[in-house]
Amino acid sequence: MATRTTAISVRGxxxxxxxxxxxxxxxxxxxxxDVLCIIGPSGSGKSTLLRxxxxxxxxxxxxxxxxGRMIGWRETPLGRQRMSAKELADVRRPLGMVFQHxxxxxxxxxxxxxxxxxRLVHGVPRTEAEETGRAMLDKVGLAAFADRRPDxxxxxxxxxxxxxxxxAVKPKAMLFDEPTSAxxxxxxGEVLSVMKALAAEGMTxxxxxxxxxxxxxxxxxxxxxxxxxxxxEGAPQPMFAAPKSERLSQFLQTWRERAx
Amino acid sequence: MTSGFLSDxxxxxxGLLTTLTVSLxxxxxxxxxxxxxxxxxxxPLLYISLPIRLYVEFTRGAPLMLVLFLIYYGGAQFGLVLxxxxxxxxxxxxxxxxxxxxxxxxxxxxVPKGEIEAADMLxxxxxxxxxxxxxxxxxxxxxxxxxxxxxxxxxESSVLSVITLAELTKVAGxxxxxxxxxxxPYLTVALLYWAIVESxxxxxxxxxxxxxxxxx
Numbered sequence: 001m002a003t004r005t006t007a008i009s010v011r012g013x014x015x016x017x018x019x020x021x022x023x024x025x026x027x028x029x030x031x032x033x034d035v036l037c038i039i040g041p042s043g044s045g046k047s048t049l050l051r052x053x054x055x056x057x058x059x060x061x062x063x064x065x066x067x068g069r070m071i072g073w074r075e076t077p078l079g080r081q082r083m084s085a086k087e088l089a090d091v092r093r094p095l096g097m098v099f100q101h102x103x104x105x106x107x108x109x110x111x112x113x114x115x116x117x118x119r120l121v122h123g124v125p126r127t128e129a130e131e132t133g134r135a136m137l138d139k140v141g142l143a144a145f146a147d148r149r150p151d152x153x154x155x156x157x158x159x160x161x162x163x164x165x166x167x168a169v170k171p172k173a174m175l176f177d178e179p180t181s182a183x184x185x186x187x188x189g190e191v192l193s194v195m196k197a198l199a200a201e202g203m204t205x206x207x208x209x210x211x212x213x214x215x216x217x218x219x220x221x222x223x224x225x226x227x228x229x230x231x232x233e234g235a236p237q238p239m240f241a242a243p244k245s246e247r248l249s250q251f252l253q254t255w256r257e258r259a260x
Numbered sequence: 261m262t263s264g265f266l267s268d269x270x271x272x273x274x275g276l277l278t279t280l281t282v283s284l285x286x287x288x289x290x291x292x293x294x295x296x297x298x299x300x301x302x303x304p305l306l307y308i309s310l311p312i313r314l315y316v317e318f319t320r321g322a323p324l325m326l327v328l329f330l331i332y333y334g335g336a337q338f339g340l341v342l343x344x345x346x347x348x349x350x351x352x353x354x355x356x357x358x359x360x361x362x363x364x365x366x367x368x369x370x371v372p373k374g375e376i377e378a379a380d381m382l383x384x385x386x387x388x389x390x391x392x393x394x395x396x397x398x399x400x401x402x403x404x405x406x407x408x409x410x411x412x413x414x415x416e417s418s419v420l421s422v423i424t425l426a427e428l429t430k431v432a433g434x435x436x437x438x439x440x441x442x443x444x445p446y447l448t449v450a451l452l453y454w455a456i457v458e459s460x461x462x463x464x465x466x467x468x469x470x471x472x473x474x475x476x
Contacts, residue, residue: 056377089383097381103374107397117382
């Protein structure tokens with residue numbers, strides 16, 4: 001974090017699903033090198049915020065800039081218009097995404113999952129792509145699993161493959177949407193340690209998570225959301241030790257009671 | 261009788277060959293068309309999905325014989341003269357496409373949306389995601405009903421005898437009318453249909469085992 005250059009900036013972000021307002025004026029700057037955890041109760045809008053950063057959910061108001069370019073919408077004299085799929089892919093290119101339910105492609109081997117984009121989108125020849133792919137799998141401790149099918153892996157292994165798949169195309173920032181929420185408790189650690197290693201390398205990371213321990217120790221910033229708004233944000237230690245808002249202290253209290 | 265049967269063997273063989281090729285060509289055409297129709301059925305644009313929906317409903321409602329009459333005799337009225345073989349393939353193909361479209365549509369719907377989001381995030385175009393993620397899974401998932409539909413088409417190809425195509429059923433009729441034997445020719449072709457159908461279902465089982473994807 002030597003420099004404080006902006007990776008992703010969010011201004012006045014609004015999102016409605018039908019009548020329900022899910023994001024109600026979010027402002028947030030994510031800097032290069034940040035490891036930012038978004039916490040909050042279910043339905044607080046944290047996953048929608050994360051998905052909006054990549055325009056997987058189309059926001060209704062405000063804007064998101066990814067490395068200087070607005071994602072999803074184009075301003076025209078007639079108002080906002082959706083970007084073409086090609087343009088959107090181009091703005092998205094520096095973003096990697098890891099999903100709660102992995103979303104590996106079950107009909108391909110692990111190595112094909114990791115190298116498909118390199119080969120199809122980036123035009124890398126197969127042997128070279130597989131070299132990169134194996135290096136990525138090695139990074140997540142799964143080099144020996146290259147030729148397996150995803151269905152033969154544990155949840156933790158699947159998620160690590162999903163991380164390797166996202167890393168293979170060299171993203172500048174990684175988005176994690178509850179990456180450990182679908183895992184058996186004993187498998188959470190292996191995924192978190194891969195993420196910690198990634199953070200230590202300086203990767204810019206935005207993580208929606210329920211893992212307070214991870215937020216406390218791996219993040220340099222924490223954002224607490226409730227009711228579609230950012231209620232509190234700051235460095236994790238002071239925030240967890242002395243929450244300013246009533247809602248955050250309630251949230252942390254509930255979590256501590258559950259942890260006992 | 262036996263010598264008659266032996267001398268009829270070349271007739272049976274050519275009927276078998278015709279049934280095989282016309283069915284396989286019809287199946288290939290209806291699978292290919294079915295994939296395109298299924299993709300169109302999922303379009304959010306009503307002016308694309310609605311006509312396709314009407315077409316699928318038409319082929320579900322209309323008997324094959326009717327479709328064949330329309331193509332073979334109806335087409336001729338408008339100057340579209342097809343030989344029975346081509347008319348048969350086109351008829352089977354158009355008729356089967358509707359059923360395959362419904363089967364594949366269900367298959368596409370069974371592919372989790374998140375897998376497409378993952379593809380989007382990795383920069384795949386919608387076309388690439390379709391070809392590499394959705395299509396192979398949809399085809400694999402729908403293998404059992406697809407094989408069933410293919411078997412239907414093989415059996416339905418017997419209707420092509422009405423547009424004078426010399427396939428198995430027509431051959432049996434011809435032999436029967438010459439030799440006045442009924443049981444032998446019809447049982448013989450029944451056995452041959454069964455052989456084709458049995459081969460298809462074994463191929464299906466084989467592919468199912470090879471493509472099996474567990475753990476959704």
